[in-house]
Amino acid sequence: MEQGIIVTIDCETRTTREINLALREASLAQTPVRLSNPDCRHNLAVGVTTPLSVEIDGHVGYYCGGLCDGVDIRVAGDAGWGLAENLMGGRIAITGAAGSAAGATMRGGTVIVGGDAGARCGIAMKGGTLIVGGSVGVLSAFMMQKGVLIICGDAGEALGDSLYEGKIYVRGMIASLGSDAVISDLTDEDAAMLEAALGDAGIDARPEEFQKIVSGKKLYNFSTKEKEIWKTAL
Known part of the structure; x- marks a missing residue:
C-alpha cells in the first residue's frame, strides 16, 4: 500500500453511498483514505472486503466498519451502536466511546474502543x-x-x-x-x-x-x- 498518498474525501459533499463506493475503489487501488467532516454519519466504511486504510476525523454514527475484512479503520471520536458488526478481519480503533x-x-x-461501550x-x-x-x-x-x-x-x-x-x-x-x-x-x-x-x-x-x-x-x-x-x- 502506498502510504505516501492519501486521498481525502469530504463527507459533507457526498452521500453515504458515494463515500462507500469511493472507499471500495480506493481499496482496489491500495490507496489510503481520510474522511473529513463525518458529522456522525451512519454506515460509513461498510462492506469493504479488501485491504484499506481509513482515517476518520470526527464522530461516526451507527454501523461504522460493519461487514469488513482486512481494513485498518481509525476513528478520531465516538461511534454509534453496531461498531464493527460482523467484522471478519482487520483492525478498527476509535479514540472515544461506542454505543450498544x-x-x-x-x-x-x-476492535479497540478507547472509552466506554x-x-x-x-x-x-x-x-x-x-x-x-x-x-x-x-x-x-x-x-x-x-x-x-x-x-x-x-x-x-x-x-x-x-x-x-x-x-x-x-x-x-x-x-x-x-x-x-x-x-x-x-x-x-x-x-x-x-x-x-x-x-x-x-x-x-x-x-x-x-x-x-x-x-x-x-x-x-x-x-x-x-x-x-x-x-x-x-
Missing part, C-alpha cells in the same frame, strides 16, 4: 479480539461463541449470559455474571495474551489486575432429568 452492540457477531480481527458489547462474538478501554453495559458478551473480550473498566449486569465459548477479562467491578458464566484462574498464557493485546492498544494496565470469565458449560446439553421429561412428552 460494539463488535456484535464479529468473526475475526481486532454500551449494552450488549460483544454480543454473539464468533472470533477476534474486542478491547474496551472503559466500562461496558448490561448483557455484554451475551451468547458469545468464540473470541476474546477485554474490559478495562467495569462490567454491567449479566456479563457473559449464556456464554458458550470464548474468554472475557475484566479489570474493574462486575455488577453480576449471567447464566453459566464463571470466574476462572488466570494462566500464564492468559497473562501473555493480555500483555500483548493491551500493549498493542496502547492501554497501561497489568494482566494480574484482570479477572477471567469463561463458560461453566452447564448449558451445553440438557440434564438427564430434562431428557427424561422430553422422552415422556414425546
Whole structure:
C-alpha cells in the first residue's frame, strides 16, 4: 500500500453511498483514505472486503466498519451502536466511546474502543479480539461463541449470559455474571495474551489486575432429568 498518498474525501459533499463506493475503489487501488467532516454519519466504511486504510476525523454514527475484512479503520471520536458488526478481519480503533452492540457477531480481527461501550458489547462474538478501554453495559458478551473480550473498566449486569465459548477479562467491578458464566484462574498464557493485546492498544494496565470469565458449560446439553421429561412428552 502506498502510504505516501492519501486521498481525502469530504463527507459533507457526498452521500453515504458515494463515500462507500469511493472507499471500495480506493481499496482496489491500495490507496489510503481520510474522511473529513463525518458529522456522525451512519454506515460509513461498510462492506469493504479488501485491504484499506481509513482515517476518520470526527464522530461516526451507527454501523461504522460493519461487514469488513482486512481494513485498518481509525476513528478520531465516538461511534454509534453496531461498531464493527460482523467484522471478519482487520483492525478498527476509535479514540472515544461506542454505543450498544460494539463488535456484535464479529468473526475475526481486532476492535479497540478507547472509552466506554454500551449494552450488549460483544454480543454473539464468533472470533477476534474486542478491547474496551472503559466500562461496558448490561448483557455484554451475551451468547458469545468464540473470541476474546477485554474490559478495562467495569462490567454491567449479566456479563457473559449464556456464554458458550470464548474468554472475557475484566479489570474493574462486575455488577453480576449471567447464566453459566464463571470466574476462572488466570494462566500464564492468559497473562501473555493480555500483555500483548493491551500493549498493542496502547492501554497501561497489568494482566494480574484482570479477572477471567469463561463458560461453566452447564448449558451445553440438557440434564438427564430434562431428557427424561422430553422422552415422556414425546
